[in-house]
Amino acid sequence: MDKKFYITTPIYYPSANFHIGHCYSTIIADSIARYKRLDGYDTFFLTGSDEHGQKIEKKAQEAGITPKEYVDKIVENAKDLWEQLDISYDRFIRTTDADHVKCVQEIFKKLYDKKDIYKGEYQGLYCTPCESFWTETQLVDGKCPDCGREVQLVKEEAYFLKLSNYQKQLEKFIEEHPDFIQPESRKNEMLNNFIRPGLEDLCVSRTSFKWGIPVTFDPNHVVYVWIDALSNYLTALGYCSNDTRMMEKYWPADLHIVGKEIVRFHTIVWPIMLMALDLPLPKKVFGHGWLIIDGGKISKSLGNYKDPREYIAKYGRDAVRYYVLREIPFGNDGNFSEEALVSRINSDLANIWGNLVNRTVGMANKYFDGKITNKGVIQEIDMPLLKELDELKINTDKLIDELQISKVLELIFDVLRLCNKYIDETTPWALAKDENQLERLETVLYNILEAIRITNILLRPFMPTSTEKVIATIHSDKNEFSDSHFLNDLTYIVDKTPSPLFERIQ
Numbered sequence: 001m002d003k004k005f006y007i008t009t010p011i012y013y014p015s016a017n018f019h020i021g022h023c024y025s026t027i028i029a030d031s032i033a034r035y036k037r038l039d040g041y042d043t044f045f046l047t048g049s050d051e052h053g054q055k056i057e058k059k060a061q062e063a064g065i066t067p068k069e070y071v072d073k074i075v076e077n078a079k080d081l082w083e084q085l086d087i088s089y090d091r092f093i094r095t096t097d098a099d100h101v102k103c104v105q106e107i108f109k110k111l112y113d114k115k116d117i118y119k120g121e122y123q124g125l126y127c128t129p130c131e132s133f134w135t136e137t138q139l140v141d142g143k144c145p146d147c148g149r150e151v152q153l154v155k156e157e158a159y160f161l162k163l164s165n166y167q168k169q170l171e172k173f174i175e176e177h178p179d180f181i182q183p184e185s186r187k188n189e190m191l192n193n194f195i196r197p198g199l200e201d202l203c204v205s206r207t208s209f210k211w212g213i214p215v216t217f218d219p220n221h222v223v224y225v226w227i228d229a230l231s232n233y234l235t236a237l238g239y240c241s242n243d244t245r246m247m248e249k250y251w252p253a254d255l256h257i258v259g260k261e262i263v264r265f266h267t268i269v270w271p272i273m274l275m276a277l278d279l280p281l282p283k284k285v286f287g288h289g290w291l292i293i294d295g296g297k298i299s300k301s302l303g304n305y306k307d308p309r310e311y312i313a314k315y316g317r318d319a320v321r322y323y324v325l326r327e328i329p330f331g332n333d334g335n336f337s338e339e340a341l342v343s344r345i346n347s348d349l350a351n352i353w354g355n356l357v358n359r360t361v362g363m364a365n366k367y368f369d370g371k372i373t374n375k376g377v378i379q380e381i382d383m384p385l386l387k388e389l390d391e392l393k394i395n396t397d398k399l400i401d402e403l404q405i406s407k408v409l410e411l412i413f414d415v416l417r418l419c420n421k422y423i424d425e426t427t428p429w430a431l432a433k434d435e436n437q438l439e440r441l442e443t444v445l446y447n448i449l450e451a452i453r454i455t456n457i458l459l460r461p462f463m464p465t466s467t468e469k470v471i472a473t474i475h476s477d478k479n480e481f482s483d484s485h486f487l488n489d490l491t492y493i494v495d496k497t498p499s500p501l502f503e504r505i506q
């Protein structure tokens, strides 16, 4: 069977410009998508914007423009941000795209015809900023448990999705697929706090505002924004079109990357929609932690953040990518601060990686006029480094599958650190003084160049720009994942005057 990989980010609300938290999910997804592509998977990477709902309607009203004008501006800004961060998405889906609108209408109708959606009356509590319904008992101090703001009592005629019908089936699926919800702690939270206590049917239409996808057979109603949004993962594959190739190739999704606060929608509502549509369920939903600023979640509605472009302009896109990927361990929250970003640039990117490349290229120029081949004078002291290089790809593959992105970078940087230690131990400057040691010296430099080349291949998904620079500096033409092991017979001709990979920041 062909290797395929379908990965998605949440589609974000364009209620305000995207911030570093949105960058975080998108950079993770981009890095994994790039990794899988380089690893030979036919990959489809989807991101986009979730444009309907009461919140956006209100924002547009406040700004005195139509909702579509309002979101158009923010989407343009978002696409520019993704370009600046080198996000390699295959489609940016907008929930206002014609194919999506049509498909959501068809999905809604299909579920209605199957009697999984029925008409009733909704009376309950709604948090507009989160576009979430809550029950009295779910509130915390009478407020929205997700954002802490006031909820409103709403009462309207509405359609409902029969979540209750699928409760047992969902519980069984989650128990039989221990990898479906990651990390494990979120799985337990979903089972114990939400599913096992009993699922109430979900209100899936609204009549009190207009900015949404109309229900075709009852146009006073617009489709609830979460039903609209979750469907994007299918509509982007042409689920409702005549061309079934994308669905056949990519469905089910391999990985939905989401923030921890929306795991609930992705592991309860979404699987139930899919069961009702008789479609297989996604293989994995990964609920990552939040970037925190001064102890609080960075959030559009709190406005406690800077435009990510400021960091990109100041430090470069790869530094921002590296920092967010490296700083936050699997599934945890992590503090975001400019100081920590600078400190990561200095300690890892400049001191370890940049310094290694500079030193090595400098020595290759000084001792061999920039040309290095393998003289094969191996010694015992080379073994730890060669062994690490041998196992590196196997280890990064495993960590990627476990979604331990921070650990992947830690592992690769450990090897770079080991190279710096190897230089200190093999003392090329001493070897250079002895005529009889020149072949050994060239072997040492060859080993280090191999280490630079191999680590660079595996860093490509995470830092696409800087790794291109390294490739150009050492003039390597073996840069595919299939080349990520020690090769004996390369000739390196390094740059005479390379510019530093990363400058130290004062």
Ligand code: ME8
Pocket (backbone or CB within 6 Å): 009, 010, 011, 012, 013, 014, 020, 021, 022, 024, 025, 050, 229, 230, 232, 257, 258, 259, 260, 261, 262, 289, 290, 291, 292, 297, 298, 299
């Ligand atoms: O929830 N730290 O959109 P949204 C880390 N439209 N990630 C963060 C973050 C932070 N501080 N802030 C936001 C929605 N995110 C829906 C999604 S999907 C079918 C519909 C990221 O604009 C994280 O991925 O509120 C979070 O889940 C998402 O942005 C929320 O984006």
